[in-house]
Amino acid sequence: MARPGRPAMPKPTLSKTVDSFLDMLTTERGAALNTRHAYWRDLADVSLYLRNSKSKEIDVATTDDLKAYLQDLSNKIHVKGQNKNQIAVRTVARRLSALRQFYRYLVSENMRADDPTSGIESPKQTRTLPKTLSESEVDTLIKVAGEQGGAESQRLVCLLELLYATGLRVSELVGLPMSAIAEGNQFIMVEGKGGRERMVPLSESAQKALANYCDLRGQFISGEEAGRQSKWLFPSRTSDSGHLTRQRFAQLLKDLARAAKIDEDRVSPHILRHAFATHLLSNGADLRAVQKMLGHADIATTQIYTHIIGKKLKKTVEEAHPLAGEAQEA
DSSP states (O other): OOOTTOOOOOOOOOOHHHHHHHHHHHHTSOOOHHHHHHHHHHHHHHHHHHHHHTSOOGGGOOHHHHHHHHHHHHHHOOOTTSOHHHHHHHHHHHHHHHHHHHHHHHHHTTSOSOOTTTTOOOOOOOOOOOOOOOHHHHHHHHHHHTSSOHHHHHHHHHHHHHHHHHOOOHHHHHTOBGGGBOGGGSEEEEEOGGGOEEEEEOOHHHHHHHHHHHTTGGGGSOGGGTTSOOSBSSBOSSOTTSBOOHHHHHHHHHHHHHHTTSOGGGOOHHHHHHHHHHHHHHTTOOHHHHHHHHTOSSHHHHHGGGGTSOHHHHHHHHHHOHHHHHHHHO
C-alpha cells in the first residue's frame, strides 16, 4: 500500500532536466540512493499531474500550475484514523521542498530564468513528537521474536537488538556489510547520510544476538553464493540488492507486533530508533553522545527527544549539556 501522498504510479519517462537534477544530487551532493528515489517519486508525481491536467512538462510549469497541483494533492489525501490536515500539510511541504530544489537547480544551470516556487508560501507545520515504545514493550518484542527458534527467529532477534542498541536508520541496518562489524562484535562502523562514518558501540545483549545469528547466517545465502560469502550481514536470497530489504523488515515487525499483542501502528524500524534515543536520554545519557550515535548533523534534531521524557529528566539533560541550550537559541 502506498504511503499518504505517495500514490502508486506507473514509471514515466521524466524530463531530461529531472534526470540531470537527480544526477547532480548523487554526484555533487553525495545523496544516498533512497534520497534520489524520494526526489524521483515527488517530481514524477508532479510531472504526471502537469501532463494530464495542463498538457505541459514540469520544466515550463508556472506558479499557478504548481499551486493548482499542491491544492489537488492536499484534496486527495485521505488516511483512515489519522489527522488528514496534519498529513496533508506535511506531504505538501515535502513536495514543495523538492520542487524548490529542482527549480533552483534549473536557474543555477541557466536552464530557466525564473523560479516558479518563489511565490508559493510553505504551509505552516506543527511539530509533532516522535512515536516511541516503552522499555517493557521493546523487551516483549525481543522475547516474542526469539520464542520460535531457528534461523528466521535468530535473525529477527539480531535485527531488533542491533537497532535498539544503535538507533541505526533502517537503510543503514539492512545494508550493513560484514566488514562493518569490528573484531569481537563490540562496535560497528556505519556510513550514514552524506557518506559520514560513525562508530557505534554494541550492548552485551546485541553482541550475543549477533554471534548467535552469525552461526546461522549461511542459511540466508543462496546456492549461487555457496562457494563465496555474501558481503552483506543480512543477505537475502530473493532481493535484487542481495540483502534484506527495508520493506521486508518493516513487514516482519508488523507481524511481530501482532504476535506480541502490541498495536502494529506503533511498531516500525523508525519507531525503534526513536525508542533507542528516548530511553538513552531517560537514563541520563549525554545529548551529544546520542546525537553522534544517531548520525544527526545538527544537535537541534536530537533535542526533540528531550520533549518526550518527563520535565524533571528533561531539565537534567539540558542542564548537564550546555549545547542543548545553544540548540534552543539557534
